[in-house]
Amino acid sequence: xxxxxxxxxxxxxxxxxxxxRSCIRQTFFPGSETAFLNILRxxxxxxxxxxxxxxxxxxxxxxxxxxxxxxTMTVVARLFSLMTERGYENYVPSCVTSFxxxxxxxxxxxESPELLEQARQYLRKATGRExxxxxxxxxxxxxxxxxxxxxxxKMKYQLVNRFTGKPLRGVEHIGCHYAKIFPKHGIGxxxxxxxxxxxxxxxxxxxxDYPERRHCCGFGFRQYLVQENRGYSVANSKKKFExxxxxxxxxxxxxxxxxAMFLDxxxxxIAEMEHKTYDKEGYGIPxxxxxxxxxxxxxxxxxxxxxxxxxxxxxxxxxxxxIPYDPDSKYKGADGQxxxxxxxxxxxxx
Amino acid sequence: xKNIAIIGAGPAGIEAASILASQHKVTLFEKEERPxxxxxxxxxxxxxxxxxxxxxxxxxxxLQHPNITLLAQTAVTGLQRQDGGWQVTDDKGxxxxxxxxxxxxxxxxxxxxxxxxxxxxxxxxxITSLDLEKMVKEGRIVNTMGDTPKQIVFLQxxxxxxEKSGNNYCSKVCCVxxxxxxxxxxxxxxxxxxxxxxxxxxxxxxGFEEMYRTAQEEYNVRxxxxxxxxxxxxxxxxxxxxxxxxxMGLPLNMNTDLLVLMxxxxxxxxxxxxxxxxxxxxxYGFAQSKDEHLNDNLTSQEGLFVAGSCKxxxxxxxxxxxxxxxxxxxx
Numbered sequence: 177x178x179x180x181x182x183x184x185x186x187x188x189x190x191x192x193x194x195x196x197r198s199c200i201r202q203t204f205f206p207g208s209e210t211a212f213l214n215i216l217r218x219x220x221x222x223x224x225x226x227x228x229x230x231x232x233x234x235x236x237x238x239x240x241x242x243x244x245x246x247x248t249m250t251v252v253a254r255l256f257s258l259m260t261e262r263g264y265e266n267y268v269p270s271c272v273t274s275f276x277x278x279x280x281x282x283x284x285x286x287e288s289p290e291l292l293e294q295a296r297q298y299l300r301k302a303t304g305r306e307x308x309x310x311x312x313x314x315x316x317x318x319x320x321x322x323x324x325x326x327x328x329x330k331m332k333y334q335l336v337n338r339f340t341g342k343p344l345r346g347v348e349h350i351g352c353h354y355a356k357i358f359p360k361h362g363i364g365x366x367x368x369x370x371x372x373x374x375x376x377x378x379x380x381x382x383x384x385d386y387p388e389r390r391h392c393c394g395f396g397f398r399q400y401l402v403q404e405n406r407g408y409s410v411a412n413s414k415k416k417f418e419x420x421x422x423x424x425x426x427x428x429x430x431x432x433x434x435x436a437m438f439l440d441x442x443x444x445x446i447a448e449m450e451h452k453t454y455d456k457e458g459y460g461i462p463x464x465x466x467x468x469x470x471x472x473x474x475x476x477x478x479x480x481x482x483x484x485x486x487x488x489x490x491x492x493x494x495x496x497x498x499i500p501y502d503p504d505s506k507y508k509g510a511d512g513q514x515x516x517x518x519x520x521x522x523x524x525x526x
Numbered sequence: 527x528k529n530i531a532i533i534g535a536g537p538a539g540i541e542a543a544s545i546l547a548s549q550h551k552v553t554l555f556e557k558e559e560r561p562x563x564x565x566x567x568x569x570x571x572x573x574x575x576x577x578x579x580x581x582x583x584x585x586x587x588x589l590q591h592p593n594i595t596l597l598a599q600t601a602v603t604g605l606q607r608q609d610g611g612w613q614v615t616d617d618k619g620x621x622x623x624x625x626x627x628x629x630x631x632x633x634x635x636x637x638x639x640x641x642x643x644x645x646x647x648x649x650x651x652x653i654t655s656l657d658l659e660k661m662v663k664e665g666r667i668v669n670t671m672g673d674t675p676k677q678i679v680f681l682q683x684x685x686x687x688x689e690k691s692g693n694n695y696c697s698k699v700c701c702v703x704x705x706x707x708x709x710x711x712x713x714x715x716x717x718x719x720x721x722x723x724x725x726x727x728x729x730x731x732x733g734f735e736e737m738y739r740t741a742q743e744e745y746n747v748r749x750x751x752x753x754x755x756x757x758x759x760x761x762x763x764x765x766x767x768x769x770x771x772x773x774m775g776l777p778l779n780m781n782t783d784l785l786v787l788m789x790x791x792x793x794x795x796x797x798x799x800x801x802x803x804x805x806x807x808x809x810y811g812f813a814q815s816k817d818e819h820l821n822d823n824l825t826s827q828e829g830l831f832v833a834g835s836c837k838x839x840x841x842x843x844x845x846x847x848x849x850x851x852x853x854x855x856x857x
Contacts, residue, residue, distance in 0.1 A: 181642055367642040367756075385648075387758040387766040422761040 184365040188322045189266040189312040192223045194259035198271035199232050201433045201465075204440075207482030209270055211471040212316050219330055219474060220323055224268070227258050235273035235353075239397045249291065250298040252281050257299060257307035267310035268319065272432040275315045276353030279361050282309055315354060317431035317466050321363055321371045324378040332475035335381030337426070338498040343382040344426040347461070348372035349393060349416075349439065351432025366390075372429050372466060379473055381426075388419035394442065395434030410449075413442040417454045417461075424456070427493050428463045439463045444487045447523035458525045460488035472499055479505055489526045527551055530856065531614050531624040533602050533800065535561035537585055537842055538834025538849040539630035544588035545853035546628075552594045553624070555616060557601035557796065561586060564632065567656060569663040571842060572699075572706040573733035581842070605800050605830075612829055626829045626856055629806075629813055630849065631796035633835040636685025636693065636789040644684065644787060645757040651765040652757055652785045654684075655700070658707055667715045670763050675718050675783035678711055679767060680704045681754050682724040686790030686839075693810060697790030698839040701727050702734045704788050705741050712745040720747045721782075723754055723769060731841065752778075757785055791839040804830055813837050823852035831856055 193216070197209055216222040234251045237243030259267055269275045285292035292309075299305050320327070335344040350369040355362025364370030367390070373383045394412030399405045416439070420428075430436040440463035447453050453460050463486065464472075471481045478499065483490040484506045494501055509515045520526055528550040532539045535556035543552045560566075562585060568578035589596055597616070604615030605627065612627040614620075638646035638654050645652045650670040661667050669675040682704055686697040701724065708720045727749070729735045741747040754769040765785045769778050793801070793811035801807040801814070806825045808814030813832045816824040823831050833852035834845040 179647075180640055365642065385759065387760050389758060390756060 179368075181365045181368040181370065184360065184363065186314070186318070186361060186363060187312060188314050188318050191266075192264055193225070193266045193268045193319070194262065194264035194310075195224050195226045195316075196230055196233070196255060196267065196269040196271075196274060197226070198269075198274065198433050199236070200437070201270055204433065204437045204485070205465050205468065205482060206485055207471070207480060208465040208467040211467040211476060211481055212270070212320075214476075215327070215467065215470055215474065216319065220326060225259075225262050225264055227262065229258055230255060233269065233271070233274040233277050235271070235277040236397060236401075238277060239273065240401050246294070246298065248277060249281055249284075249295045250302065252278055253295045253299040253307050254303060254305060256310065257303070257305040259310060260306065260308045265308070265311040267313045268316055269313075270316055270433075272315060272351035272354040273434075275313070276357045278310075278313055279358050282313065283358065285309065315371075315431065317354070317371050317375075318363060320466050320470055321374050324375050327470055327474065328378055331379065331473040333473045333497050333499055335376060335379045335473070335497070337496045339496065343380055344493075344496060345384050345423065346376045346381045347384050347386065347389075347420050347423075347425045347428040348376060349389075349428060349430040349432075349435050351430070351435050352392060352396075354431060372431055375466060375469065376429065379469075384420060384423045384425055386420045386423050388416045391416055391419075393430070393432070393435040394438045395432065400434075400438075409438060410442050410445055413438055414446055417443070417446070420461075421454045425461050426496060427469075428461055429466055429469050430463065431466055436463055436465050441487045444521055444524050447521060451523050453524060455492075457492065458523075459492050460524050462486070462488050462490045462493045464490070464493075472497070475499075477501070479508075487521075488524065528625040528856075529553075529611075529623075530626045530628065531555065531612065531622070532628045532630055533605075533614070534630035534632055534796065534834075534836070535589075535596060535598075536564060536630060536632045536834065536845070537562065538632070538836075538845045538852070539628070540585045540588055541846045541849035542628055542630065542833055542853040542856075543594050544591065545850060546856060547591040547593035549857060550593065553622070554589070554594060554596045555600050555602050555614070556596065556598045559599050561589070561596070561598070565842065568659050570706065570710065572702045573731065573737050575706070575710075602796070602800065605804055607827070607829075610829075626831065628831045628833060628852055628856065629797070629800060629836050630832075630834050631800060631813075631836045632794050633791040633797070633839065634794045636691070636697075636792050638684055638787045638789050640691055641684055641688075641787070643756050644681070644754065644785070645759070645765070646787055649757065649759040649765060651759065651763065651783060652787065654787045654789045655680075655703060655707060656789065658711075658784075658786050662707065662710045662714065665714060667711055667718065669783035674715055677719045677721070677780075677782040678708075678784045678786060679754075679765075679780070679782040680708060680720070680722040680786045680788060682722065682727075682788045684787040684789050685792070687725065693790060693792065695810060695839070696728065698728070698730070699841050700788040700790060702729060702731065702737065704786075705729075705734075705737050705747070707786070708747040709737070709741050709745050712747065718783075720745070721750055721780075722747060723750050723752055725751070725753065754785075791835060793836065797836040801836070806830065806832070808837075821855075823848070823855045 359366035394409035798811040
């Protein structure tokens with residue numbers, strides 16, 4: 177049987193990237209972006225520029241209808257000007273919403289050149305800057321996907337259960353703004369995105385195909401920005417957990433800041449609300465970003481990756497893979513001093 | 527006596543050959559081992575539930591004529607004008623020149639795996655109308671576990687009236703085929719619940735509307751106006767559907783043992799290739815007739831004629847009528 181989605185590929189530049197950080201990722205996954213930079217620079221030898229002058233893309237406000245398109249377009253134009261000024265042409269936004277917003281804006285500029293001229297005028301008027309449209313714009317997960325076999329050669333561990341010798345079973349979750357806005361810009365299209373599945377398979381794991389695989393994680397901006405709507409957000413995540421539970425996933429990996437956050441933190445919420453966890457032992461299903469997953473297998477220290485900041489703790493996964501860790505260092509800062517001990521949930525085991 | 531080539535031994539090719547053979551010498555090219563593959567793949571025909579095999583046998587019997595030569599397992603690879611006639615080249619190295627050529631290369635069903643969201647070729651519980659037809663023919667409707675299905679869902683317009691797949695046209699026969707198959711399922715497996723998801727039902731032929739009513743009144747087939755957006759396998763091997771009921775204006779989820787995709791009709795590879803080679807290719811790769819009102823069997827090329835579903839989606843009985851019309855034009 178021909179699998180058409182395998183044909184949905186895209187051009188991914190090979191080197192010299194301008195990196196744009198996410199607004200929220202450094203709070204929820206504090207080691208992920210640093211891990212990405214380390215992987216690209218140190219493990220793959222790529223040139224990645226991380227500007228200290230960067231800022232929001234305004235994507236959350238744009239999708240929540242509080243920031244008008246013209247403003248978003250101008251803010252994005254400024255980000256592109258930072259890239260242009262440093263002599264880069266390949267743009268890599270850490271957040272899938274930034275990726276979606278920028279892809280949308282570039283499409284609009286291509287369709288309506290007057291909007292591009294408008295953006296140039298607004299940026300010139302506000303900042304005196306000029307910009308070029310990136311020649312190549314990809315999500316960081318696209319880069320890890322592209323180099324997944326190069327990374328595999330450097331990895332110390334595989335996604336294999338050391339006790340059974342069987343592949344670890346992973347749930348992959350793609351951010352809506354990665355492929356659902358413009359399917360042609362997502363590896364594998366929108367129905368069977370392959371960007372994360374390709375990583376899991378390349379690194380020895382097995383991808384779980386469960387009924388609610390494509391369902392929203394619950395991060396939909398209108399669901400969580402309005403506090404009264406957050407029940408919808410939890411309900412979406414719960415629907416996914418219930419659907420994946422029979423397949424007994426060893427981990428979840430996501431490429432969107434919101435997806436990874438909600439799939440992680442709502443496990444705590446649901447456990448508190450309903451005394452329910454979705455693994456047999458009561459620890460929950462560890463949720464990783466793709467950088468964390470790659471970093472772990474490359475041998476990065478779990479605590480340097482920031483896994484202790486996650487709601488669902490990762491030791492069950494580390495034990496299955498056979499990754500060593502120092503329990504005593506878990507909550508120590510860079511100076512070796514204990515930061516503080518977190519409160520324990522009443523249901524979810526840690 | 528003219529020397530005539532007919533390309534494709536389906537109902538159109540055979541019917542036209544049987545008429546033309548009364549006055550002319552006919553060579554019938556068929557790429558398959560046996561003629562009438564598409565009809566023999568069916569169990570019963572709408573709207574009278576007559577046997578497809580019997581019709582195929584009756585048609586095949588018409589080939590027993592001294593003026594008809596059937597070249598089975600012979601695919602035509604080239605067709606070009608030569609000395610006022612048409613030179614036909616085949617994959618066995620044959621090269622003959624004919625006075626006239628009739629194209630009856632027919633259709634193929636839409637490749638349902640192109641609709642990725644519906645999971646054909648990925649999930650065992652997702653099948654096509656062609657797959658179900660085989661089950662009906664074997665007289666046993668079973669789910670993926672080999673048991674009697676509790677629920678079967680049909681989805682209309684798969685690869686038809688669908689901009690995403692590039693086929694904007696209606697395939698014409700799927701609506702009534704789904705109603706026919708739903709009744710066949712209920713006859714074979716009365717305890718199975720049957721739902722049909724449709725955009726709108728096009729019951730254009732004589733007796734079709736009555737079948738539609740019978741399906742509801744006598745067989746309790748439930749019709750839902752709406753599209754299925756996604757199919758996925760459940761842990762117990764069933765198929766989970768997400769859909770919208772556009773009459774109720776509500777999204778709905780349901781599980782089914784089998785999802786039957788009503789695959790539309792596309793121009794066959796032979797139709798596309800030969801129509802293009804002779805400059806008569808029309809919309810969606812189908813062959814284009816000279817005009818659809820008075821010269822629907824003629825083409826822009828002198829001596830080249832067309833009949834049946836190589837022109838557009840067509841039912842079996844319409845195909846046979848069209849073949850007779852083509853034969854009249856060629857006599």
